[in-house]
Amino acid sequence: MLVTRKTGFLQKGYMIEVFKGLFITMKHFFFSKKVTIQFPEERREYSNRFRGLHYIKAVNGVENCTACMLCPTVCPAECIHIVAGERDDKEKYPVKFEIDVLRCCFCGMCEEACPKDAIKLSNIYEMSIRERRVYDKDFLVEQRGSK
Ligand code: SF4
Ligand code: SF4
Structure with a gap:
């Protein structure tokens, strides 16, 4: 059986649906709260x-870290690599301290585990892994005042 549906002029040109869509777009454009910001100005x-x-953290240019190896032990992403050394006063220090930021999941467990309050996570979120994929000791110490 052949079923036919009567359509008027507006329905044929889809004009009602076009105006409905335009109305919704204009409503959001003029009356909705903006969810984006003008980064980096804002x-x-x-x-x-x-x-x-x-x-x-460092005091007088000397890092607080005593290379106790707690942070690489708790790190779930295994992205902290430390090579320990010994100073003349027999105090241990990290000869090499690297964080592979491409693997880091920013869980904060290294910060929580550190007994010397040496490694911290700041509230800086602008990080380009194209520029720097591995944070070395010099870079990490340089960032200490940036929180
Ligand atoms: S924040 Fe990153 S470096 Fe620190 S424990 Fe978590 S995964 Fe490892
Ligand atoms: S940053 Fe803290 S937990 Fe990690 S090796 Fe140094 S002293 Fe130990």
């Missing part, structure tokens, strides 16, 4: 609990 405020770029 920046969002993040919580103090935000975990971003790592840094190592």
Whole structure:
């Protein structure tokens, strides 16, 4: 059986649906709250609990870290690599301290585990892994004042 449906002029040209769509677009354009910002001119405020770029605390240019190896042990991503050395006063220190940021999941466990409060995560979120994939000790110490 052949079923035919009567369509008027507006339905044939899909005009009602076109105007409905336009109305919804205009409504959102003029009356909805904007969810985007003009980055980098505008920046969002993040919580103090935000975990971003790592840094190592240092006093008078000497890092707090004693190369105790707790942070690489707890790190679930196994992205911290430390080579320990000994100073003249028999204190241990990291000769090499690297974080492979491409593997890091920013869980903050290294910060929590550190007994010397040496490794921290700042609230900086602008990190380009194209420029720097591995954070070495010098870079991590340089970031200490940036929180
Ligand atoms: S934040 Fe987590 S994954 Fe990243 S280095 Fe620290 S412990 Fe490892
Ligand atoms: S940063 Fe802290 S936990 Fe990691 S090796 Fe140094 S002292 Fe130990």
